[in-house]
Amino acid sequence: MTTLDLPTYDDVAQAARRIAGTANRTPVLTSRTANEEFDAQVFFKCENMQRMGAFKFRGAYNALSKFTLEQRQAGVVAFSSGNHAQAIALAAKLLNMPATIVMPHDAPAAKVAATEGYGGKVVIYDRYKEDREQIGRELAHKHGLTLIPPYDHPDVIAGQGTAAKELFEETGPLDAFFVCLGGGGLLAGSALSTRALSPRCRLYGVEPESGNDGQQSFRSGAIVHIETPKTIADGAQTQHLGQYTFPIIRRDVDDIQTVSDDELVQCIRFFAERMKIVVEPTGCLGFAAARRMKDKLKGKRVGILVSGGNIDLARLSGFLAR
Ligand SMILES: *Cc1c(COP(=O)(O)O)cnc(C)c1O
Numbered sequence: 001m002t003t004l005d006l007p008t009y010d011d012v013a014q015a016a017r018r019i020a021g022t023a024n025r026t027p028v029l030t031s032r033t034a035n036e037e038f039d040a041q042v043f044f045k046c047e048n049m050q051r052m053g054a055f056k057f058r059g060a061y062n063a064l065s066k067f068t069l070e071q072r073q074a075g076v077v078a079f080s081s082g083n084h085a086q087a088i089a090l091a092a093k094l095l096n097m098p099a100t101i102v103m104p105h106d107a108p109a110a111k112v113a114a115t116e117g118y119g120g121k122v123v124i125y126d127r128y129k130e131d132r133e134q135i136g137r138e139l140a141h142k143h144g145l146t147l148i149p150p151y152d153h154p155d156v157i158a159g160q161g162t163a164a165k166e167l168f169e170e171t172g173p174l175d176a177f178f179v180c181l182g183g184g185g186l187l188a189g190s191a192l193s194t195r196a197l198s199p200r201c202r203l204y205g206v207e208p209e210s211g212n213d214g215q216q217s218f219r220s221g222a223i224v225h226i227e228t229p230k231t232i233a234d235g236a237q238t239q240h241l242g243q244y245t246f247p248i249i250r251r252d253v254d255d256i257q258t259v260s261d262d263e264l265v266q267c268i269r270f271f272a273e274r275m276k277i278v279v280e281p282t283g284c285l286g287f288a289a290a291r292r293m294k295d296k297l298k299g300k301r302v303g304i305l306v307s308g309g310n311i312d313l314a315r316l317s318g319f320l321a322r
Contacts, residue, residue, distance in 0.1 A: 009196035012161035048309025056087035062159030084150035089120030151185030152242025161189025168197035175300035178286035181205035184245030191252035235282030
């Protein structure tokens, strides 16, 4: 295997300069109720308050900012039914370049509309009959578009790392830090910032119980592939870690934890009721794992990355009414 050029903290610092003034510097919230529950100091980095509602804007904007003039003129292509689609569409609009987003035929109408609302051109494919990666690659080849994947790309990882960088700049070093894990762009980027700014902090990635490919990969030392997991955490329904994200996670993360869908619902309710914020199921992974481990966190300074808040209101009200 050829060795890949992995991104470093220096790339995160450069990404922070590129996104400054365009991405929101999101708030770090605290809650007395959470501090009392944990008997610790808990800091929530609120990426649900990022532009388009999730941290993915950071990686998308960083990646697109680095395009050459030629790449800008042809535009970007991405495949996603979730937050990456909206992030790419918005970043492309702000940088005046065309964006094509490949989405499954059964993607929620609201997500298609949001992506089109940012000026993205949506190409629909049949989830059961067609291969989206192949469609993306064909479009890229035919029209000279640059494909930006949702997590396995050095510029995406570096961009995602800027959220943790901002957190540590605000709180100083922490004892433990919990980060949501899908394909690992957010966790790998957070790991670069953690090792640079709070080297002794225990860093945990958190996955849904039903999709623990990251945990299996981390513990076995090779990327494990699984079927698309069934979970309410739709942002973490990934089947495997990436070639760039895995080696960084293996090197810099302390462990990967898992939580159940029920625990995620408890956290959605906590965020709404106690902190007055809307968090999507995937955005609750970090907090749910910290709650499970709270006996070990007594007296500590704990960071939680709240990754996003995109959930439609009907679905949210279902979780709140339970
Ligand atoms: C994409 C996403 C994740 C997972 O991020 P990865 O970089 O794929 O690990 C977590 N939370 C939300 C809200 C997301 O949109």
